Amino acid sequence: MKYITADKNGFVRGFYDASVVSPPENAEPVSDELAQKMLYAINMASKKIKFLDGKIVEYDYTQSKEARIKKSQNYLDGTDWYVSRFIETGKEIPDTIKAERETARERISELRRDHGGDN
Numbered sequence: 001m002k003y004i005t006a007d008k009n010g011f012v013r014g015f016y017d018a019s020v021v022s023p024p025e026n027a028e029p030v031s032d033e034l035a036q037k038m039l040y041a042i043n044m045a046s047k048k049i050k051f052l053d054g055k056i057v058e059y060d061y062t063q064s065k066e067a068r069i070k071k072s073q074n075y076l077d078g079t080d081w082y083v084s085r086f087i088e089t090g091k092e093i094p095d096t097i098k099a100e101r102e103t104a105r106e107r108i109s110e111l112r113r114d115h116g117g118d119n
Contacts, residue, residue, distance in 0.1 A: 002035035003027035012038075019107060020068075022100060065111045072104040072111075 003023035005014040015038055016023035030038070079101055082093045 002030050002032070002038075004030050004038075022103060069108050069111050072107045075104045076101060076108075 001018045003016040003018065004012050005016075005024060005027050007013050014024075014027070016027055079097055082097050085091055086093050
């Protein structure tokens with residue numbers, strides 16, 4: 001799913017591919033047709049998207065599935081300590097971390113399934 005954010009004048013300020021990065025809460029979904037047109041325009045200027053509401057985020061559409069799997073796995077590895085802390089102390093894992101971890105696991109499973117690998 002693709003999302004955009006716009007400023008108060010209606011100008012697009014961010015484009016989000018939910019398979020790559022979680023969109024902010026104020027992002028609005030866009031149709032596949034509009035997303036394709038936007039991606040075409042962006043790709044005419046550059047092969048990478050380099051903006052998301054003032055944060056630099058690079059996403060190369062030629063990035064391999066293996067690299068995207070590794071990126072998601074690295075996120076899970078980097079946030080494993082939240083799970084350990086919860087098990088050891090009972091301190092809750094923040095909802096945003098839970099959601100991002102779930103998204104990362106789903107992304108890995110989807111990419112492996114599409115790539116012909118095991119989950």
